[in-house]
Amino acid sequence: MEINIAVVPVAGHGSRLLPATKSQPKEMLPVGRKPVVQYVVEELTRVGMERILFITGQGKSSIENHFDLNHELIEILRETGKEDLLAELDFERAPLRYFFTRQRQLLGLGHAVLCAQPFVGDRPFAVALGDSIIGMNAQSDVVRRMAASFIEKKADAVVAFEEVPMDEVHRYGVAQPKERGDLFELADVIEKPSREEAPSNLAIAARYIFSPAIFDALDRIEPGKGGEIQLTDAIRLMIKEGGKVYGMCLREDERRYDIGNFESYFRAFVEFALADEKFGPDLHCYLEELLHANHP
Numbered sequence: 001m002e003i004n005i006a007v008v009p010v011a012g013h014g015s016r017l018l019p020a021t022k023s024q025p026k027e028m029l030p031v032g033r034k035p036v037v038q039y040v041v042e043e044l045t046r047v048g049m050e051r052i053l054f055i056t057g058q059g060k061s062s063i064e065n066h067f068d069l070n071h072e073l074i075e076i077l078r079e080t081g082k083e084d085l086l087a088e089l090d091f092e093r094a095p096l097r098y099f100f101t102r103q104r105q106l107l108g109l110g111h112a113v114l115c116a117q118p119f120v121g122d123r124p125f126a127v128a129l130g131d132s133i134i135g136m137n138a139q140s141d142v143v144r145r146m147a148a149s150f151i152e153k154k155a156d157a158v159v160a161f162e163e164v165p166m167d168e169v170h171r172y173g174v175a176q177p178k179e180r181g182d183l184f185e186l187a188d189v190i191e192k193p194s195r196e197e198a199p200s201n202l203a204i205a206a207r208y209i210f211s212p213a214i215f216d217a218l219d220r221i222e223p224g225k226g227g228e229i230q231l232t233d234a235i236r237l238m239i240k241e242g243g244k245v246y247g248m249c250l251r252e253d254e255r256r257y258d259i260g261n262f263e264s265y266f267r268a269f270v271e272f273a274l275a276d277e278k279f280g281p282d283l284h285c286y287l288e289e290l291l292h293a294n295h296p
């Protein structure tokens with residue numbers, strides 16, 4: 001069994017990033033030199049995904065354009081002698097096939113995943129949130145490791161988790177592991193627990209492998225706040241009904257960069273820009289001067 005389909009939900013409002021996201025998708029905001037979703041697709045290419053299904057929505061057409069071949073731009077760069085810039089468009093030639101479907105009502109991440117059912121059919125598949133980069137410059141193979149464990153354990157789902165400080169657990173779906181380790185079976189997932197209620201400090205980290213059984217679970221859960229269908233509720237239902245659901249911890253060098261709010265978006269931008277081979281060293285000096293001038 002091979003897992004080579006990745007579903008990338010990109011339909012969300014991105015309201016926490018207003019006004020930046022009023023007329024452009026948050027997934028197209030740049031982090032360093034590239035838009036967020038390009039890092040996501042590059043990560044998925046490296047781990048062997050062959051088909052990418054974007055779950056899009058209103059105002060998201062720039063994502064389709066970004067992954068299209070732009071012959072006109074290539075010609076202009078050639079004609080104007082800017083051949084050196086052509087390499088920046090190499091990602092257009094990745095050995096991938098892109099598919100797009102629209103989530104016509106924004107009823108939550110679970111609903112977005114459900115929109116993939118007619119495409120995915122009865123095969124296992126990966127889900128990678130389009131607003132989260134895993135690892136500096138997306139150098140993570142966690143999806144490959146998760147897929148291997150999914151097959152080895154004959155699992156129903158494998159979910160990526162990242163350790164977060166205890167005073168941040170209230171923002172995430174948090175694991176209740178049956179045992180501790182890099183790969184663990186889940187006893188439950190608690191959505192946004194208080195620090196006191198949290199069974200661990202392991203927060204869901206934007207990457208999943210699912211068997212098609214997730215669609216059945218998504219069909220049967222009750223919508224939550226605002227009519228939203230929560231992916232975490234469907235995962236809980238799978239566990240409750242005896243499904244084998246595993247968690248996999250991100251390695252230390254595989255931090256999750258969540259672009260969904262300004263605090264983490266700004267941090268991610270600065271970190272990626274500082275790590276840029278060409279522009280990073282100058283920026284480093286500039287930031288040092290700036291910080292020194294403000295706090296001598």
Ligand code: UTP
Binds near residue numbers: 013016108111129
């Ligand atoms: P978020 O949970 O951050 O939701 O989405 P959001 O609606 O985009 O952001 P806010 O809360 O309004 O600021 C996580 C990922 O899931 C996608 C988003 O596009 C993002 O990549 N998503 C979310 C959907 O595709 N559909 C949805 O209904 C919700």
